[in-house]
Amino acid sequence: MESLTRHTDYGAKGLNEIDINQNPMAQFATWLHEAEQAEIFEPNAMVISTVDADGQPTSRTVLLKGLDDTGFEFVTNYESRKGKSLRANPSVALLFPWYALKRQVMIVGTAVATDAATSDAYFARRPQGAQLAAWASDQSEPIARREILDERMAALEAQYPEGTHVPRPEKWGSFRVVPSSIEFWQGRSKRFHDRLRFTALDDGTWKLERLQP
Numbered sequence: 119m120e121s122l123t124r125h126t127d128y129g130a131k132g133l134n135e136i137d138i139n140q141n142p143m144a145q146f147a148t149w150l151h152e153a154e155q156a157e158i159f160e161p162n163a164m165v166i167s168t169v170d171a172d173g174q175p176t177s178r179t180v181l182l183k184g185l186d187d188t189g190f191e192f193v194t195n196y197e198s199r200k201g202k203s204l205r206a207n208p209s210v211a212l213l214f215p216w217y218a219l220k221r222q223v224m225i226v227g228t229a230v231a232t233d234a235a236t237s238d239a240y241f242a243r244r245p246q247g248a249q250l251a252a253w254a255s256d257q258s259e260p261i262a263r264r265e266i267l268d269e270r271m272a273a274l275e276a277q278y279p280e281g282t283h284v285p286r287p288e289k290w291g292s293f294r295v296v297p298s299s300i301e302f303w304q305g306r307s308k309r310f311h312d313r314l315r316f317t318a319l320d321d322g323t324w325k326l327e328r329l330q331p
């Protein structure tokens with residue numbers, strides 16, 4: 119396996135304290151826009167790590183669905199494995215792995231369920247198939263056969279013909295991750311990378327530090 123011994127050079131493009139936006143959410147929006155421009159697959163995909171009631175960490179990918187000065191939003195099933203973990207422990211880590219740009223963004227924060235109106239508004243914008251899938255799936259629970267899921271879906275499609283209103287299941291909705299730190303990582307040659315980390319201060323401002331590669 120050639121990839122295991124490869125030493126790819128991550129290039130000369132740096133990240134410095136002068137050029138970085140002093141508002142990390144604005145800096146994040148710039149990098150997300152650049153990931154979109156680079157046409158990488160699902161630039162808004164992020165890995166979210168949670169810790170369950172027993173202290174066991176787990177990670178999985180979700181899509182970023184909203185971004186503003188207060189945090190990062192995603193949608194999921196509140197009764198899923200991650201939903202249960204977040205009820206027990208709201209601490210999370212987010213990772214945006216933009217390898218094609220030799221970049222990653224690492225966020226530490228706290229996840230809070232949004233209000234029902236926010237979840238309703240997003241659910242209403244989803245394609246009907248995805249709305250029905252949210253009803254059909256008890257996310258993260260084992261099931262004996264794929265056919266059972268397909269039968270559930272067929273029954274839902276009969277109940278809600280194309281174009282009819284599908285209400286949001288209560289078990290499904292959005293979370294907002296309120297960041298306590300945001301690190302911007304830019305890969306550089308010789309594994310001598312740039313790392314700039316913002317930490318939220320009590321007065322609402324951010325402290326910026328450079329970390330060693």
Ligand SMILES: Cc1cc2nc3c(=O)[nH]c(=O)nc-3n(C[C@H](O)[C@H](O)[C@H](O)COP(=O)(O)O)c2cc1C
Nearest residue numbers: 160163178179180181193194195198199200201258
């Ligand atoms: C690119 C990608 C995007 C995904 N986006 C979501 C998402 O936004 N919400 C979600 O619940 N699951 C999403 N999934 C599925 C999750 O990775 C995961 O399988 C699911 O949420 C169950 O996780 P859990 O059992 O740890 O709760 C996505 C998977 C991939 C590969």
Ligand code: PXP
Nearest residue numbers: 180181183193194195244245248
């Ligand atoms: C199970 C699941 N829920 C939610 C999402 C994200 O929301 P949406 O389907 O509205 O893009 C995804 C995206 O892959 C998903 O797989």
